[in-house]
Ligand SMILES: O=C(O)CCC(=O)C(=O)O
């Protein structure tokens with residue numbers, strides 16, 4: 622099993638445990654994403670299109686360290702008295718429901734490359750990416 626596949630399974634298990642959804646979620650999308658200097662993402666939630674309604678949970682595992690390999694690029698939740706900033710660091714994960722309760726953004730990356738394992742999880746087995754990317758394995 623590669624490190625990437627192990628990380629994917631670990632994120633799935635951690636989200637299921639944290640939200641009391643053991644063995645109920647499947648991975649709808651997983652991707653290793655590099656955010657170059659200048660990259661940013663404005664306020665949004667992750668199920669904000671009709672074709673994204675199968676996305677129930679979001680999880681982002683940070684794979685490198687702010688201030689060492691890249692500058693700025695905080696994750697921010699909009700709710701609460703002011704934005705809640707989460708500085709990315711290797712091994713830190715944010716997980717939240719993909720719906721409008723969790724509006725968030727990514728502040729601009731100032732320099733370097735910010736690397737994440739980004740995943741969307743679904744309660745609908747038919748939304749699983751597994752069959753599309755791994756020839757039908759149900760859970761790995
Ligand atoms: O990389 C992050 O911290 C969050 C990314 C995000 O919000 C998204 O891809 O929808």
Ligand SMILES: [Fe+2]
Nearest residue numbers: 665666667725
């Ligand atoms: Fe997002």
